[in-house]
Amino acid sequence: MSPLSEEQLPRILQALLLAAREPLSQDRLLALFAEAERPSREDLRTALQQLQEEAAASSQELVELASGWRYQIRADYAPWVSRLWEEKPPRYSRALLETLALVAYRQPVTRGEIEEVRGVSVSSQIIRTLEDREWIRVVGHREVPGRPALYATTRQFLDYFNLKSLNDLPPLDEIRELAASNEQEWQDELDKAPVSPLLDLSEDDNEQDADQELTTADLLSAELPEVSKLTFADLAERFSDSKEEPEKPDGSESTS
DSSP: OOOOOHHHHHHHEEEEEEEESSSHHHHHHHHHHHHGGOHHHHHHHHHHHHHHHTTSSSSSSEOSSOEEEEEEEEGHHHHHHGGOOOOOOEEEHHHHHHHHHHHHHHEEEHHHHHHHHHHHHHHHHHHHHHHHHTTTTEEESSSSSSOOOOHHHHHHHHHTTOSSSSSOOOHHHHHHHHHHHHHHHHHHHHHHOOOOOSSOTTTTTTTGGGGGGGGTTTTSSSSSSSSOOHHHHHHTTTTTTHHHHHOOSSSSSOOO
């Protein structure tokens, strides 16, 4: 089999990326070519950049995430694309989002350290939900009495929020400024766009923020890999300076 031409390589890569149901890394892409036709890593990168430029004027974009490259619909078109599915988008409690943000910015961090910063206890339901979403995971244990688990974000977290690495997280000062300027807009969106809750906040968990849940109609777009997700900055700016009533501990897990 002869080497691929400069015209063929971008088209083949485009076909592979459009057909894939998950991001494809450069190593994975190279492995899909027969040895005789396999492009160099430099040629592969050049072809991917060409595809990015071609997509600039379309409704889709080619992005590089932590797990690899992915075609996705631009966020501007998410409101129309989401109408293809009857399911309402999920929403997340303010406590869950604050917990996720603290893990993202202070990782590795223990549950007790999260509680110390937030000033309220973190329910086991929140930790379970974040782990079930594969947004956080246990990466070790703090060498103190009780050896509490250390939590950090995952590659899936980076992919979901359109981040290539943790270095792409927006500065905290920037988030606080955005939160202050958009506080009224955020409240207006909450008032006019109620949706069904994602979390089943049981009496055992005694969450006090059930009435403060955030709609993800604008925070997070459709729950499919084809649809572009908003950035972590878009999500974090909505709640970084928010206040909530203290949560009651659920007593089901150590908070050391």
